[in-house]
Amino acid sequence: MPTYLSPGVYVEEVASGSAPIAGVGTSTAGFIGAFADSINIVEPNPDYDPSQPINKKTNPAHITTTFSPVNVGEVKLCTNFSEFKKFFGNFTLGANQNKLVHAVYGFFNNGGTRCYVVRVLNKNISHITAEFLEKKFGSIDEIAIVAAPGITDKNVSDAIITHCQNTQDRFAILDSPSDLDGSKTMQPGDDNVPGRSDYAAFYLPWIQVFDPATKMENPNGDGLIYVPPSGHLAGIYARVDQQRGVHKAPANETIRGALGLQHNIGKAEQGELNKHGINCIRNLNGNIRVWGARTLGGDANGEFKYINVRRLFNYLRESIDEGTQWSVFEPNNPELWSKITRNVNAFLTNMWSTGALFGNTPEEAFYVKCDEETNPPEVRDLGQVVTEIGVAVAKPAEFVIFRISQLSGSQ
Known part of the structure; x- marks a missing residue:
């Protein structure tokens, strides 16, 4: 007194x-990419004559410039696509880096607002372990979604799952290999599918998008390519979180920027995949929609078989944890x-x-x-x-x- x-x-x-x-954030993503220290960025050729046939020597439609991304292992926060390009480069042709570019572009285009990005070298994909992720992303508390766009190696997927399970406040979005078409029954643990986890979701097939670099290379073509969907899906997670809340399943949502699918999956095929928690992206009435909301394992995951249930519990746990720190060392009465x-x-x-x-x-x-x-x-x-x-x-x-x-x- x-x-x-x-x-x-x-x-x-x-x-x-x-x-x-106060509720914690749920929509910040952490992306991992694998590509070289030097990238050839495609740009329009100012001297290109569209009235003449394309000739790589005398009348190329595009030119390339060399770009050096940020150092391997350096984590960068990106709040828009322009920031990402400054650190990791723009669209290019036939490179792993282009998968990451499209993923981050799709993330922002579908409603994402913040993401952290880190890269490794192509030859060092095996370095993406749970320990690597803990070292790079562990101290960034706001990350709630983790993805490695286009990296479908099972060891990497399992490492991302382990990282999310260890932190208990993150969720993994995993891409299928590009050749998986849903025509055969598959389940967690198969050759092309990671092991079961209620901290992860697995999606197929790849989506078709417009690629500026491909169009620049061949102005007479349509410029369409297939890319892994995980970045676009992370953006949808963010969009649904902001518009409806983390309790709403991130499904029955249109993928902005998706123009087609690498493989079309029918109702009967999805019926076999759905029970195992393999989520399908489908063309329904001309719209490319996310048509699955299950964690990897589906029915086997019991009360956590739905993505939104797991993510809601992550949100509740983290919010209550952070919001009650004041109680530590208070008189226990x-x-x-x-x-x-x-x-x-x-x-x-x-x-x-x-x-x-x-x-x-x-x-x-x-x-x-x-x-x-x-x-x-x-x-x-x-x-x-x-x-x-x-x-x-x-x-x-x-x-x-x-x-x-x-x-x-x-x-």
Whole structure:
């Protein structure tokens, strides 16, 4: 208490005791690419004469300039495509770097706003291990999505999955090899599919996009190529998070910039793939749409078979973790238990109001328990305070069924 010596009015500031839990970000991506230290960037030839046949020596449609990207292992934050080009280069022809370029372009085009990018050399893809990812991305707390566009090596995919499982606040988006067409039954652990994990999603096929470099090389062509979809999908995750919330499945969404598919997958083929958590991208009524919302493993992943359920739990865990750091070293007594209960209740009530939790009332949607029952003397003697939280998550309507019958004319 302050000491007052002179008569008068004194106004004191008193802490409210409230520490609201703010939701963490869910849409920042971490991208890994593999390409050389020197890249040939394609640019229009200012002297090209379109009235004459293209000739690589006398009348080339394009020219190339050499570009040196940032050093191997250097992580760069990109908040728009122009920043990415400054660090990693523009579109080019037939190079692994071009897969990363299209991925990042597709990320921003589909709603992404922030991503961190790092590269390794082509010959050092095996260096992309869980330890490498922890070293490069581990300290960047805001990363919530991890992808290596076009790198379909199973060891790399498994390393990304391991990294996400270890951090417990990240989700992996994995590309299929370009030749996988969905014509045969496949499941996690097969030759071309990573092992099962509810911290990852696996997509096929590759998508067709317009490539400026290909068009510059041949102005008379259509400029279309096939690229891995993971960057575009990361952008869709971000878009859905911003428009609807992380609880909404990132599916039944149009892929902006996708003009076609490398392989067309039908309903019967998807039925076999879906149960194993292999998500399909399909051409439906002329729109290229994400038509799957399962984690890698599908039915085998139990209550975490849906992407949005896993990502919502990641979000809840991280938000509550960061939003209750103030409680560390506080006196472990009923006052502390009440504060924790009040703050977590307020946070989950807000989540319920957005539709993330299932129930007609907050009491039906969740509960928070932090009292003498969860914190008996033996727990307090260990310096621990235990809070038990239960939530009812809203699952996606994956199969929408209408039962239609015919009424008799007399009714």
